[in-house]
Amino acid sequence: MNRREALQRVAMLVGGSVIGANLFLEGCTRPASKDVATLFEKDRMNFLGDLAEAILPKTSTPGAKEAGVGEFIPVMIRDCYDEVDQKAFMKGLADVDDRSKKEFNKPFQELSKEEQLQFVNKYDKEATEYQKNRKEGEANDFFHMLKQLTLTGFFTSEVGMTKAQRYVKIPGRFDGNYPYKKGDLAFAF
Secondary structure, three states: OOHHHHHHHHHHHHHHHHHHHHHHHHOOOOOOOHHHHHHHOHHHHHHHHHHHHHHOOOOOOOOOOOOOHHHHHHHHHHHHOOHHHHHHHHHHHHHHHHHHHHHHOOOHHHOOHHHHHHHHHHHHHHHHHHHHHOOOOOOOOHHHHHHHHHHHHHHOOHHHHHHOOEEOOOOOOOOOOOOOOOOOOOEEO
16 A cells, blocks of 8 residues: 555545534534424523523623523523423413413513512422422423523523633632632632
8 A cells, every 4th residue: 555545545534534523413403393493583582581680680790681591591492401391491481471461460571670580489489399299201390491591501601600700711729728708709710
C-alpha cells in the first residue's frame, strides 16, 4: 500500500465517523408534536416567561423572564420530556388562564404581582400534594414541571450564573475552609 492509498483510507474512516456523529446528534432532538410546537410561538413564550417570573420574580437580582426562561422551557419540553409529561404540561398550561379567570375574573397576565404570587403559591401547594401521591407511570404535575424548568433555566443562564451567584471566571485552588458570611451568594464556576 502506498502513502496515497493510506491517506484515502484514513480520510474515509474519519469522514465516515464525522457523518455518523452527525446522524447520531440529529437523533438527540425529536420533532415537536403540533401541541408542543405552539410553545415556540412568541406569545406562548412570553406567557411562559410571565409564569416563570411569578415563580422567580425580579428583586435585587434579575428575574426568570430576564434570564430567558420563557424561551428555555419549550426546548426542554420538546427535547427532554416524554409524551405523557408533554401532554400533562400542555393541558396544565391551557388551564392556567381558565383557572385565573375563575379565581380572579381576569387572565393570568392581567393579574397584579400580588395576585400572581397568590396564584402560583396555591398551584405550588397542589403540585406538592399531587407529586407526593403520584403513582409510577402517571404524568408529573404541570406546575411541578414548570417550577423545575424555571429554576433550572434561571440558574443555568448567564444572568443566573453571574448575577444571582458569585461568579468566578477562573476559580483558584479549592479551600474547604473558606469563610462564609451570612447572606453570601453561592459560587458558580
